[in-house]
Amino acid sequence: MVAKAQAVTAKVARLTRDFAGAHKVAHQAQVRESLARVELTLALNASMASRAELEARLRAQALATHAAAHGPGRLRRNNRLNQTLDKVLARLGGVGRRMVATRSAVPAALFDQDWYREKYPDLAGNPSPLVHYLVAGSREDRSPGPLFDEAYYRSQNAMELAATSLSGLEHYVRSGAGRGRDPHPLFDTAHYLAQSPALAAGEEPLTHYLREGARLGLSPHPLFDPAWYAEQAGEAAGLAHYLTKGAREGLTPHPLFDPHWYLAQYPEIAEAGIEPLTHFVLSGGAEGRDPSPWFSGEVYLAARGGDIEPGANPLVDYLRGGAWVVAEARPGFPTAAYIASRPDLVRAGLTPLEHWARRAGR
Numbered sequence: 001m002v003a004k005a006q007a008v009t010a011k012v013a014r015l016t017r018d019f020a021g022a023h024k025v026a027h028q029a030q031v032r033e034s035l036a037r038v039e040l041t042l043a044l045n046a047s048m049a050s051r052a053e054l055e056a057r058l059r060a061q062a063l064a065t066h067a068a069a070h071g072p073g074r075l076r077r078n079n080r081l082n083q084t085l086d087k088v089l090a091r092l093g094g095v096g097r098r099m100v101a102t103r104s105a106v107p108a109a110l111f112d113q114d115w116y117r118e119k120y121p122d123l124a125g126n127p128s129p130l131v132h133y134l135v136a137g138s139r140e141d142r143s144p145g146p147l148f149d150e151a152y153y154r155s156q157n158a159m160e161l162a163a164t165s166l167s168g169l170e171h172y173v174r175s176g177a178g179r180g181r182d183p184h185p186l187f188d189t190a191h192y193l194a195q196s197p198a199l200a201a202g203e204e205p206l207t208h209y210l211r212e213g214a215r216l217g218l219s220p221h222p223l224f225d226p227a228w229y230a231e232q233a234g235e236a237a238g239l240a241h242y243l244t245k246g247a248r249e250g251l252t253p254h255p256l257f258d259p260h261w262y263l264a265q266y267p268e269i270a271e272a273g274i275e276p277l278t279h280f281v282l283s284g285g286a287e288g289r290d291p292s293p294w295f296s297g298e299v300y301l302a303a304r305g306g307d308i309e310p311g312a313n314p315l316v317d318y319l320r321g322g323a324w325v326v327a328e329a330r331p332g333f334p335t336a337a338y339i340a341s342r343p344d345l346v347r348a349g350l351t352p353l354e355h356w357a358r359r360a361g362r
Contacts, residue, residue: 052321062193063180070178097128112145138167177204214238255357258292285313294357323351
């Protein structure tokens with residue numbers, strides 16, 4: 001009996017040692033796996049940060065290449081004599097009005113006559129909306145179409161427009177487009193050109209977008225996701241559709257911007273009849289207003305510290321690379337942990353919050 005007991009005791013001891021050894025090996029394997037995951041997450045994060053830097057250089061290069069190809073353009077001085085001549089020609093019927101349009105060099109594709117008449121009902125009986133815009137409308141801050149914001153363009157090019165007395169659209173066609181000026185707060189020229197649109201000879205980016213860019217699904221701004229928007233509005237719907245219809249219907253231009261939520265949070269904007277995404281891009285972000293329940297500008301800016309370009313929109317900065325340099329862009333939403341659990345977002349080129357909002361927002 002004693003011998004049997006000793007044998008059992010020895011066997012138990014061996015099993016205990018074997019178990020302890022196996023447990024140690026398993027623990028070491030778990031540690032190695034955890035370290036590998038951390039290293040992989042850091043590598044993925046670094047990869048996305050490098051990608052964001054590359055995209056920034058691509059935007060700058062695309063803008064420089066476009067400017068070199070088109071040059072600054074020649075500006076005419078629309079002095080008082082020229083303005084008087086245009087007014088006289090405008091009274092001479094169809095021939096005179098055509099001469100006014102020809103002198104301006106504004107392509108018909110950039111002037112939306114139907115939209116102009118609907119936007120400004122006091123001009124319903126005007127025989128030539130384009131001539132009205134060139135002779136008077138521009139100086140009254142009337143826009144020639146939904147994708148050209150006259151007041152915005154004038155504010156960005158005030159000195160040159162004051163010196164030449166040109167309409168905003170004529171300045172854009174003759175000079176501004178070639179120098180990368182934006183025709184609308186939601187049309188980012190550098191962002192658009194970085195997608196390598198096949199511009200025709202002498203064509204400016206806005207005309208290309210109206211001609212085929214929207215149909216091809218090119219993005220006019222970081223906060224307008226064509227594929228996301230088309231799922232709600234229809235296959236060929238672009239920024240013009242959002243500005244004229246979609247915003248009023250509560251359609252979302254981007255997973256991280258919710259117009260309906262934005263107007264509900266800030267009713268004074270709704271009462272003023274201001275289109276929400278344009279407001280957020282121009283002033284709302286800088287005023288600390290959040291674009292949706294998915295993104296907190298205050299939390300993001302605190303996490304970013306002072307490492308952000310002055311005047312930059314927080315959400316645009318996040319999408320353009322800031323996502324990869326902050327630990328948390330939203331309370332309780334750690335970037336590294338989300339990347340580790342969803343490595344597919346790297347393959348899709350999405351930021352963590354955008355990836356999450358696409359899933360949670362549906």
